[in-house]
Amino acid sequence: MARTGVGAHSTRAVYVISVAAELAGVHPQTLRIYERKGLLEPARTGGGSRRYSDEDIAQMRRIQELTNAGVNLEGVRRLLALEADLEQARAELERVRAEALDAIERTHRHYRRDLVPLRSERLPARWRG
Numbered sequence: 776m777a778r779t780g781v782g783a784h785s786t787r788a789v790y791v792i793s794v795a796a797e798l799a800g801v802h803p804q805t806l807r808i809y810e811r812k813g814l815l816e817p818a819r820t821g822g823g824s825r826r827y828s829d830e831d832i833a834q835m836r837r838i839q840e841l842t843n844a845g846v847n848l849e850g851v852r853r854l855l856a857l858e859a860d861l862e863q864a865r866a867e868l869e870r871v872r873a874e875a876l877d878a879i880e881r882t883h884r885h886y887r888r889d890l891v892p893l894r895s896e897r898l899p900a901r902w903r904g
Contacts, residue, residue, distance in 0.1 A: 788818035788826035795827035799835035806835070812848045814838055814855065 795817075796803040806825075809815040815834060817825040827835075834855075841851045 786828045786830045788828045788831070790827040790832070792817075792825050792827070795825075795832060795835070798832050799839065801835060801839065808848075809835065809838060812852060814848065814852055 790798065792803045792806055796806050799806075806815065806817075806827075810817065810825075815827075815831060815838075817827050817831060820826060837855070838851050841854060842848070846854065
Protein backbone atom coordinates (compact mmCIF):
# COMPACT_ATOMS: atom_id res chain seq x y z
CA MET A 776 0.00 0.00 0.00
CA ALA A 777 1.71 3.21 -1.13
CA ARG A 778 1.28 6.18 1.16
CA THR A 779 1.92 9.83 0.49
CA GLY A 780 1.59 13.12 2.32
CA VAL A 781 3.42 15.64 4.45
CA GLY A 782 2.85 17.25 7.82
CA ALA A 783 3.29 16.67 11.52
CA HIS A 784 1.87 13.15 11.19
CA SER A 785 2.93 12.39 7.67
CA THR A 786 1.71 9.30 5.90
CA ARG A 787 4.80 9.39 3.69
CA ALA A 788 6.66 6.16 4.45
CA VAL A 789 10.34 6.99 4.80
CA TYR A 790 11.71 5.10 7.82
CA VAL A 791 13.37 1.69 7.53
CA ILE A 792 12.38 -0.85 10.17
CA SER A 793 15.41 -0.25 12.43
CA VAL A 794 14.83 3.51 12.54
CA ALA A 795 11.08 3.11 13.04
CA ALA A 796 11.65 0.65 15.88
CA GLU A 797 14.10 3.02 17.55
CA LEU A 798 11.69 5.96 17.20
CA ALA A 799 8.89 3.89 18.72
CA GLY A 800 11.11 2.44 21.43
CA VAL A 801 10.63 -1.20 20.43
CA HIS A 802 12.67 -3.98 18.84
CA PRO A 803 12.38 -4.44 15.05
CA GLN A 804 11.04 -7.96 15.65
CA THR A 805 8.18 -6.39 17.61
CA LEU A 806 7.20 -4.45 14.50
CA ARG A 807 7.17 -7.65 12.47
CA ILE A 808 4.87 -9.20 15.10
CA TYR A 809 2.58 -6.15 14.98
CA GLU A 810 2.39 -6.51 11.22
CA ARG A 811 1.57 -10.24 11.42
CA LYS A 812 -1.17 -9.47 13.94
CA GLY A 813 -2.66 -6.86 11.62
CA LEU A 814 -1.79 -3.91 13.87
CA LEU A 815 0.49 -2.20 11.35
CA GLU A 816 0.59 -2.13 7.58
CA PRO A 817 3.87 -0.56 6.49
CA ALA A 818 4.42 0.53 2.92
CA ARG A 819 6.75 -1.62 0.84
CA THR A 820 9.46 -0.65 -1.59
CA GLY A 821 9.71 -2.26 -5.02
CA GLY A 822 12.15 -4.74 -3.46
CA GLY A 823 9.75 -5.57 -0.62
CA SER A 824 11.48 -3.67 2.19
CA ARG A 825 9.22 -2.16 4.84
CA ARG A 826 8.94 1.61 5.10
CA TYR A 827 7.22 3.36 7.99
CA SER A 828 5.62 6.82 8.21
CA ASP A 829 5.18 9.26 11.08
CA GLU A 830 1.60 7.99 11.26
CA ASP A 831 2.90 4.43 11.65
CA ILE A 832 5.23 5.58 14.44
CA ALA A 833 2.26 7.17 16.24
CA GLN A 834 0.33 3.90 15.80
CA MET A 835 3.26 1.95 17.29
CA ARG A 836 3.30 4.26 20.30
CA ARG A 837 -0.46 3.79 20.76
CA ILE A 838 0.03 0.02 20.63
CA GLN A 839 2.80 0.29 23.24
CA GLU A 840 0.58 2.45 25.44
CA LEU A 841 -2.18 -0.15 25.34
CA THR A 842 0.10 -3.15 25.89
CA ASN A 843 1.80 -1.35 28.79
CA ALA A 844 -1.69 -0.94 30.29
CA GLY A 845 -2.08 -4.73 30.17
CA VAL A 846 -4.05 -5.17 26.94
CA ASN A 847 -2.98 -8.17 24.85
CA LEU A 848 -2.39 -7.80 21.11
CA GLU A 849 -5.82 -9.12 20.13
CA GLY A 850 -7.37 -6.62 22.51
CA VAL A 851 -5.19 -3.89 21.02
CA ARG A 852 -6.35 -4.88 17.52
CA ARG A 853 -9.98 -4.64 18.60
CA LEU A 854 -9.47 -1.33 20.43
CA LEU A 855 -7.71 0.19 17.43
CA ALA A 856 -10.55 -0.95 15.17
CA LEU A 857 -13.10 0.59 17.55
CA GLU A 858 -11.11 3.82 17.72
CA ALA A 859 -11.02 3.94 13.91
CA ASP A 860 -14.79 3.30 13.76
CA LEU A 861 -15.38 6.04 16.32
CA GLU A 862 -13.25 8.50 14.37
CA GLN A 863 -15.14 7.62 11.18
CA ALA A 864 -18.48 8.10 12.98
CA ARG A 865 -17.34 11.48 14.32
CA ALA A 866 -16.30 12.59 10.84
CA GLU A 867 -19.65 11.44 9.43
CA LEU A 868 -21.52 13.25 12.20
CA GLU A 869 -19.56 16.43 11.48
CA ARG A 870 -20.33 16.10 7.76
CA VAL A 871 -24.06 15.61 8.46
CA ARG A 872 -24.08 18.59 10.86
CA ALA A 873 -22.45 20.78 8.23
CA GLU A 874 -24.99 19.62 5.63
CA ALA A 875 -27.88 20.33 8.03
CA LEU A 876 -26.57 23.82 8.83
CA ASP A 877 -26.17 24.48 5.11
CA ALA A 878 -29.74 23.31 4.45
CA ILE A 879 -31.04 25.56 7.23
CA GLU A 880 -29.13 28.53 5.83
CA ARG A 881 -30.43 27.86 2.31
CA THR A 882 -33.98 27.68 3.68
CA HIS A 883 -33.54 30.96 5.54
CA ARG A 884 -32.17 32.65 2.41
CA HIS A 885 -35.16 31.32 0.48
CA TYR A 886 -37.57 32.74 3.05
CA ARG A 887 -35.85 36.13 3.05
CA ARG A 888 -36.02 36.23 -0.73
CA ASP A 889 -39.74 35.50 -0.65
CA LEU A 890 -40.50 38.24 1.86
CA VAL A 891 -41.63 41.41 0.12
CA PRO A 892 -41.73 44.62 2.13
CA LEU A 893 -45.11 46.34 2.21
CA ARG A 894 -45.37 50.00 1.40
CA SER A 895 -47.81 52.05 3.39
CA GLU A 896 -49.34 53.64 0.25
CA ARG A 897 -50.64 50.26 -0.86
CA LEU A 898 -52.53 49.60 2.34
CA PRO A 899 -56.20 50.48 2.46
CA ALA A 900 -56.98 53.71 4.35
CA ARG A 901 -58.30 51.86 7.40
CA TRP A 902 -54.92 50.08 7.83
CA ARG A 903 -52.85 53.23 7.73
CA GLY A 904 -51.96 54.93 10.99
